[in-house]
Amino acid sequence: MTTTTVGEMEVLDQLLAAIGENVAPPPQCSLFVLGNKQDWMLIVEAGVVSITSTSDPSKNVMLTTNRWAYFIEYCRQVDNKS
Secondary structure, three states, rough: OOOOHHHHHEEEEEEEHHHHOOOOOOOOOOEEOOOOOOEEEEEEEEEEEEEEOOOOOOOOOEEEEHHHHHHHHHHHHHHOOO
């Protein structure tokens, strides 16, 4: 079980407020901040991977963990060919 520090919770609260959410994520949730401007969030929760823009919540994608694995493998194949 992973514990969350007070500083991490403050950052999480700020990110969720930025996309209009006023609730904390469920306990079995992983959140990662992405992008050069840190304006994207990758959220893994209950078998679903979501990528959401903090500047525009309508820009999002949701994949099952199985489809996420296929997507990552496809990206690696593309990188290897270039």
